[in-house]
C-alpha cells in the first residue's frame with residue numbers, strides 16, 4: 001500500500017502542485033478544498049492517471065466538525081495517514097491596521113492558524129507512536145515570507161498569522177520529535193498563483209518581481225518540490241525547519 005498524504009487546499013496553486021508531485025513520488029493523496037469541487041476533481045483525475053489513489057474532500061479547515069468528518073473519511077477510504085500538508089490559506093485585500101476589523105482578523109487566523117492546528121492535531125492522533133496504530137509521518141506547514149518581512153502597509157494581520165505558523169512548526173516539531181513525526185514549514189515568497197486575485201491584486205506577482213533578488217516570481221511547482229522533499233526520507237534528520245522558497249527575498 002502506498003503512503004497516504006492529505007493536502008489541504010489541494011484544488012489549485014501550491015496545494016495542487018504538491019498533490020501532483022507527491023503522487024509522482026508514490027503517495028496516494030487526499031485532496032481537500034473549500035469551494036471549487038471541479039478544480040479538486042481535476043487534480044484527483046491526474047493523480048489517478050498516475051496510478052495512485054485520490055480522494056476529494058470538501059471541508060473548511062477552520063470548521064472542526066468538517067475536519068473531523070474529513071479525517072474519518074480518509075481513515076475509512078484510504079487507510080493510515082502518513083503525511084499532512086497544511087497548505088489551505090487565505091489573504092485579504094491590502095489594508096493598513098486602521099482598516100482592519102475583528103471579522104477580518106478572525107477569518108485570517110481561523111483559516112491560516114486554527115485550521116492548521118486542527119489538522120495537525122488529527123494527524124498527530126493518527127501518526128504518533130504514542131497512539132495505537134501510529135507509525136510516524138511528516139507534517140509540512142505553509143508559512144510565508146510575510147512572517148519575516150511583516151507585510152507593513154499590505155496585511156500585517158496575515159503576516160502575524162504566518163508568524164504563528166513558524167512558531168507552531170518549531171514547537172510541534174520538538175513536541176513529537178521522539179514519536180516518529182517530523183514537522184517543518186515552507187515559507188514561499190512571491191509565487192504565481194490565484195491567491196493574489198483573492199487579495200484584489202491579480203497582477204501582484206508580476207508587479208513585485210523586481211523586488212526579488214532573482215528578479216522573478218516563483219512557481220507553485222518550485223514550492224511543491226520543497227514540500228515533497230521535506231516529507232520524504234531524504235529529509236530524515238530535518239525537523240523544526242522553516243525553508244525559505246523566495247528567490248532570495
Ligand code: NAP
Pocket residue numbers: 008009010011012013014015032033034035036037059060061062086087088089090091111142143144145187188189190191192193194195196198220
Ligand atoms: P490559492 O491559489 O489561493 O489556493 C488556496 C487553496 O486553499 C485552494 O485550494 C482553496 O480551495 C483552499 N482553501 C482556501 N480556504 C480554505 C479553507 N477555509 N478550507 C479549505 N481549503 C481552503 O493559494 P496559494 O497561493 O497556492 O497558497 C497556498 C499556501 O501558500 C497558503 O497557505 C498561502 O498563504 C501560502 N503562501 C502563498 C504565497 C503566494 O505568493 N502564492 C506566498 C506565501 C505563502 P477553494 O478554491 O476550493 O476555496
